[in-house]
């Protein structure tokens with residue numbers, strides 16, 4: 001069931017060996033970073049500094065990130081405005097968007113879940129999208145999927161893959 005959902009929503013990621021590896025072994029980069037922070041702390045000041053760096057860099061950071069994700073899936077399904085009449089209770093919530101670098105434009109996301117961009121209007125600050133667009137400009141991100149939430153909402157989506165960034169990245173303005 002999980003693979004079926006992944007195949008439907010992110011078929012390109014499912015085919016990518018790096019992302020498949022990361023999905024299976026997601027703890028490895030975290031453990032590697034913990035070791036680096038611990039060694040750095042011991043080298044720079046001893047066990048207390050090492051414990052402090054690991055606490056802030058691994059445990060606290062991961063906890064805050066997880067709560068941010070859950071905040072999107074709770075607050076942005078409770079409070080906010082709805083641009084699209086999606087078949088759920090998702091909302092665009094500005095304060096959740098500020099706390100999560102743009103993920104709070106959650107109704108936009110539900111209307112077009114494959115799009116890399118969540119903030120659609122100029123006032124919908126989406127730092128995640130701006131970072132990904134910057135990575136695209138320097139060649140580190142490719143084939144960004146933007147889709148078309150209006151077409152999806154109106155039922156005119158043909159079911160074909162949405163346009164990729166090279167086709168509409170800098171011309172789309174909602």
Ligand SMILES: [Zn+2]
Nearest residue numbers: 073077090106
């Ligand atoms: Zn949601």
